[in-house]
Amino acid sequence: MPKTLGKDSTCSIARSLEVVGDTWTLLIVREAMVAGYTRFQEFRDALGIAPNILTKRLALLLDEGLMVRRTYQEPGCRAREEYALTEAGRSLSLVIAALGEWGRTHRPHPGGTTPEFLVEESETPAQLAFVTSDGAHVPPERLVARRTPDR
Amino acid sequence: MPKTLGKDSTCSIARSLEVVGDTWTLLIVREAMVAGYTRFQEFRDALGIAPNILTKRLALLLDEGLMVRRTYQEPGCRAREEYALTEAGRSLSLVIAALGEWGRTHRPHPGGTTPEFLVEESETPAQLAFVTSDGAHVPPERLVARRTPDR
DNA sequence: GCACCTGAGTAGCTGCCCGCAACTCATCCG
């Protein structure tokens, strides 16, 4: 995360990257989202991340409102902390899906895995796509980008 | 980009982040995509990035096949280098759009701007969304994620 | 009661890489 463009960059992408531009942050979100992990040790084991880095990243995620810390207590155990995604964190699913899709097609890997998103209960798989207001899918090649003021 | 998970991570997201997990890389792609910039100085001026970092990032983008370098010559000028997105680079538009959308809604900023994607020629705006095979939109809250082997 | 385990961190150190500024190098213009 470059310090030259702070959190008040006018570009929404720069502001997003200020939060999730670090590699580990998105991977933690991914583990929370896909594997349902909530505990320090789960993230540590799953990612092989150093504990001090994990502490720092979780603190960032709490700070930024992407996760909340809750104290829970299983019977017969002492109270522990767990970290759960907030709505803001869960709505990163589009970013996660886009990255997964890109990696799967442009950086294929034997035995690789990619998160798939299913509609609750019906278990129907959902794809990420560009759609117009009339519901038609548009492949990315047919799009041009333009900077637009937020409303 | 953590060195602990190399390019051969089985997770497609980790492999994607290995390429675009750095803040500047995606911002360069964004400038190329949204503003149509192709030249060293254009990126430098638009992003305020240090030249050595820009050199390194452009080299990475060339290496990874997201951009190609071409020599061009305007009449009356000497030959220059320009950097253009490849198909792999352009297909990061989903990631860019997802990040822009997230930043716009969760990190709003007065006077902020977000890239908007329009269908070529018809100029119809296109939105990023999860859709099922029957074409229905699904809001991210109604999705559950699952790790799936690539095919 | 005491040793031990486990989960959740903290502390200290090393090295790399970011970021800045200054410099180079080639070419074109006047």
Add this chain to the structure above:
DNA sequence: CGGATGAGTTGCGGGCAGCTACTCAGGTGC
């Protein structure tokens, strides 16, 4: 020939990543 411009390279300095080792609190086995 002198200056401007575009495209970088080089040389520092500081900060954060990443590793390892340590701490601390509570529960369990004996």
